[in-house]
Amino acid sequence: MQKLISITAISSISPLGKSLDDIWKSYLNNQHCITEKTFGNKHALIAEIPKDAKKEITLLRKSDAKYKSLDETVLFAIYASRQAIKQANWNGSDNFGINIGSSRGATQLFETYHKEFLEKNKAKTLSSPTTTLGNISSWVAHDLQTQGPEISHSITCSTALHAMLNGIAWINSGMCNKFLVGGSEAPLTPFTIAQMQALKIYSKETGDFPCRALDLNKTKNTMILGEGASIACLETGKKDNALAIIKGFGYATEILEHNISISSDAQCFQKSMQMALGDLNPNEVDVIVMHAPGTIKGDLSEYNAIEKIFCNKTPSLTTNKWKVGHTFGTSGALSIEFAVLMLQHQKFIGIPYLENQETPKKIKNILVNAVGFGGNAVSILLSK
Structure with a gap:
């Protein structure tokens, strides 16, 4: 940045x-x-x-x-x-x-x-x-x-x-x-x-x-x-009426073996998240709004990538696709909106069918992920 x-x-x-x-x-x-x-x-x-x-x-x-x-x-x-x-x-x-x-x-x-x-x-x-x-x-x-x-x-x-x-x-x-x-x-x-x-x-x-x-x-x-x-x-600049500040961004493209494939540990996400974090300590990220499309491989590969980047302490994880479905090209922007609302209201919105979801003690930094066919990942770091 x-x-x-x-x-x-x-x-x-x-x-x-x-x-x-x-x-x-x-x-x-x-x-x-x-x-x-x-x-x-x-x-x-x-x-x-x-x-x-x-x-x-x-x-x-x-x-x-x-x-x-x-x-x-x-x-x-x-x-x-x-x-x-x-x-x-x-x-x-x-x-x-x-x-x-x-x-x-x-x-x-x-x-x-x-x-x-x-x-x-x-x-x-x-x-x-x-x-x-x-x-x-x-x-x-x-x-x-x-x-x-x-x-x-x-x-x-x-x-x-x-x-x-x-x-x-x-x-x-x-x-x-x-x-x-x-x-x-x-x-x-x-x-x-x-x-x-x-x-x-x-x-x-x-x-x-x-x-x-x-x-x-x-x-x-x-x-x-x-x-x-x-x-x-x-x-x-930092505006008085800012809903959130863009603190970092990252992007990466993965070499594909198949038209819709992604590696088992989503290397594209690892690179985009690392780039978005910059000098920020990964422990400072409170929430990740995941891309998580609801597919077996898609959800698991992104989770594996998160575990590799946040090996000491995994942030609270969530997504909105269980609620609104996958809106393709709009999905990343709806995830940004979701993150902004959590920052504004200082309330974590979890997933009702997941047990023992960890709720963050504070919400200051949220990382938002998106990826599509072609292995083109983007991560945006938002701050209050």
Whole structure:
């Protein structure tokens, strides 16, 4: 880290709700947000945004004729971005940067357009511009009327934390003093669900907790997809209105043996966590918000990596995927939000089905992890 960077606002729309108050209330109960939905002639467990949040997205779509043709990934991002800059008291004239990414992008629209193409052998006029990856940040910039730099990217499930890395880099370079970063994902579509099921990592559990993220004794994969967007406002320096300070960051890419593989001790996470810690004594980390997607190998390899880095004293471990599912490119940003809320409220949120979870005596430093297909790990160290 060259400069201290403040998170001055964070906003999301997810299965947890659409306001920080609602989201925190949801974290305080032991209920998950997972339901069953029919896709064609098949059923799948998913975590979708609640009805009142869906109404807000419908209103947003109807508010501008140009928005009627946009994918939900874009609308989710616009909605969360509006709330974030309002909270941070930013204006479009600030010309802040924007980096909002997505793992899958406009998959709902793409599937619809492709189905029509197969039926009619002809593509719709807007089928290309509304499904490009750069579609998210450019529409957010249009909606917020800012003329700063805009970046869109996909780095699978670590996309949102890579957006945060980009924001940190731009601010440290002096090319920008404010950056809007995050991720947006609307993957609850027949083809996306089928892809995850084909990998044999999707949950078929029927118990009280269908996603058993961080349960290291599970014998079946239990990943479940969720949807939503999460956006953070980054500013240079330590601000009076800071929700949290970015104290360190780390990243690493692992050499893969398979398209979705990760080493048994997640060497990419070991490197990213070590880099994020910098000179900080590992014993000073109070909580780690793990990526923990709910798969057997994914959860265990990250845990093994943590044990290697924090060999003297393992911090309190948690994740939110048992509650909201895996939101792909948004997941890292939702984990940042989760960490910020724990810092703000000074309360550790554990996992209800895990026994003897260690609760930290204080919450000053939280490490947040994310990794995706391709072995691209990111770790962000947050401080109160």
